[in-house]
Amino acid sequence: MKVIIAEDQGMLRGALSALLDLEDDVEVIGQAENGEEAMRLILELGPDLCIMDIEMPRMTGLDVAERLKEQGHPCRIVILTTFSRSGYFQRAIKAGVHGFLLKDSPIDELGEALRKVHAGGRAISPELSLTFWEAENPLTEREREVLRLVAEGLSAGEIAKSLFLSGGTVRNYISEIMQKLEAKNRIDAISIAEKNGWLK
Template sequence: MKIIIAEDQGMLRGALKLLLDMEEDIEVAAQAENGEEALQLIRSLNPDVCLLDIEMPKLTGLEVAEQLKEEGHPCKAAILTTFSRAGYFQRAMKAGVRGYMLKDSPVDELSAALRRIHRGERVISMELSLSLWDNPNPLTEREQAVLKLVAEGLPVQEIAKRLFLSRGTVRNYMSEVIQKLEAKNRIEAIKIAESNGWLA
């Protein structure tokens, strides 16, 4: 099995390569320090599996996975993360990610997970799945879209124009979001949503 590791922390990337290269049936074909580089390597080397850090410069692991899905690339994407944010997880599933695992997993667990992913199975770390189960995203897709544009600093009029809504409807969505997130105001609502990965 040929894999690519994409991780912006050099020490962790090197350690992962060293440990996975010890497995007889796993070959680390290349390493990338950002998402853009990872995408180029995947396209040129055609690995079986790419192990992606969720937060990287240039392109995130999720953006790389989404791009691979869009291109119909056969490489199976696996996310390695320290974050148990529900929004990230939901987006990963939509992007067709085959694995969602914790960075501090023992290497034998990680290599076993990579083999299962290579066989076409889906692997989700138990700790992550439990925390995500307890913390579902309460916002609808439209509410997330409105909040994301508010977070970008756009005025109500511009948000209404972009989403083909009336200004009153945009305000209604925002008050609904504030209520659902039990926030005091829009600033707090943005913070809550961002900390949970619901604006990913």
């Protein structure tokens, strides 16, 4: 199988490439240090799989996965990340990602996961609970919008003006958000939502 590695840390990218090249049935045909470059290489070289980090400059791994899905591109995406946030899992599934593995997984586990994905299956690190794949963002789009503005430091009055709502409605939204997230206060609500990738 032909593979592209997209990872912004050069040392890790090189190590992954060297280790995967030792596998008989894996050929690393390209390496990218950011999402834009990954997208270009995938379109130019047509790999079977792309191993992708989430947090990369220019475009994240999930941005690339979403763009490929929109275009109906056959390249299968395996996310390799240090982030086990349920919001990322949720977005990855919607983007058609086939694998979600942690960076500290053993290399033979990665090799097996690639084979499984190449054969049409899904692969997930055993350390990651299946509930992550099913975790739903409890906030509505409007609640996320309100919380993003709270995170930017806007007051309830400023948010009301910005979203053409009454102050009371905004306060109700904030109260509902804190209840849903079981947050002690607004700062706590922002922290919980960011940790789970629910503000993206």
